Amino acid sequence: MENLSVRWGSRCILNQVNLQIAAGERLVVVGPSGAGKSTILRLLAGLQLPSSGSLSLHGIPQTYLRLDQRQPQDVRLVFQNPALLGSLTVRENVGFLLYRHGRLAEREIRERVGAALHAVGLQGIEEQMPAELSGGMQKRVSFARALIDDPAKPNEQMPLLLFDEPTAGLDPIACTRIEDLIVRTTEVARATSVVVSHVHSTIERSAERVVLLYDGQFRWSGTVEEYRSCSDPYVVQFRSGSLRGPMQPAEL
Numbered sequence: 502m503e504n505l506s507v508r509w510g511s512r513c514i515l516n517q518v519n520l521q522i523a524a525g526e527r528l529v530v531v532g533p534s535g536a537g538k539s540t541i542l543r544l545l546a547g548l549q550l551p552s553s554g555s556l557s558l559h560g561i562p563q564t565y566l567r568l569d570q571r572q573p574q575d576v577r578l579v580f581q582n583p584a585l586l587g588s589l590t591v592r593e594n595v596g597f598l599l600y601r602h603g604r605l606a607e608r609e610i611r612e613r614v615g616a617a618l619h620a621v622g623l624q625g626i627e628e629q630m631p632a633e634l635s636g637g638m639q640k641r642v643s644f645a646r647a648l649i650d651d652p653a654k655p656n657e658q659m660p661l662l663l664f665d666e667p668t669a670g671l672d673p674i675a676c677t678r679i680e681d682l683i684v685r686t687t688e689v690a691r692a693t694s695v696v697v698s699h700v701h702s703t704i705e706r707s708a709e710r711v712v713l714l715y716d717g718q719f720r721w722s723g724t725v726e727e728y729r730s731c732s733d734p735y736v737v738q739f740r741s742g743s744l745r746g747p748m749q750p751a752e753l
């Protein structure tokens with residue numbers, strides 16, 4: 502992102518921000534509610550264009566929305582809610598893109614789906630419907646879907662995985678499992694990942710680098726080790742949840 506701004510009417514959500522994400526990096530974006538974290542994900546996913554400035558993926562400027570691009574970049578979203586299609590089986594959900602492209606034999610699709618489910622610790626649930634699974638299992642199925650490679654891809658490209666609040670509302674043990682999966686999924690898919698999260702354990706366990714967004718700017722950036730111990734006032738306030746500090750709470 503270079504000098505990138507996003508405005509809604511007279512409100513400036515992102516104000517000439519610059520951000521570079523290294524290939525293979527795991528980045529976590531933090532910041533108070535309304536700071537623009539989901540906006541960052543929507544920009545990276547090609548669901549929203551900046552008001553000004555530029556966004557490039559793999560060095561290619563993104564000037565169209567994803568649906569208007571001839572060959573959209575390999576960006577895979579893992580939503581806050583797993584967003585599985587309720588009328589399709591787990592196998593059809595995980596293999597959705599492969600079925601849609603229709604280029605692979607059924608047997609190969611089944612093998613790929615089985616391998617993706619195995620990678621997230623699920624087995625033998627291919628024929629179940631999403632509604633039959635717990636919320637945590639549904640999340641893991643959505644991770645398996647992000648692992649599916651599209652062999653019809655024109656050129657081999659490092660995928661970008663986007664995780665929007667992946668551990669919101671989960672118990673601490675389920676959080677740990679999902680945090681491990683973020684790391685594992687990024688490795689298995691040989692991907693770069695960007696995670697938006699408020700959850701401290703998720704920030705600490707799934708990030709290599711953290712950026713803090715507030716009032717239209719990235720206020721701090723550093724490694725996760727630095728995030729744990731630094732005395733930057735924004736980070737200290739975010740870590741402690743204190744009402745005192747440079748950040749004011751959003752209107753409630």
Ligand SMILES: Nc1ncnc2c1ncn2[C@@H]1O[C@H](COP(=O)(O)OP(=O)(O)OP(=O)(O)O)[C@@H](O)[C@H]1O
Nearest residue numbers: 509510514532533534535536537538539540541697
């Ligand atoms: N379609 C829209 N029209 C007008 N304002 C919008 C629109 N979408 C987002 N905004 C505003 O942009 C700001 C940033 O929204 P965004 O969802 O990116 O914040 P966030 O940091 O992800 O917040 P949260 O942590 O609460 O999810 C918010 O103040 C929101 O009201």
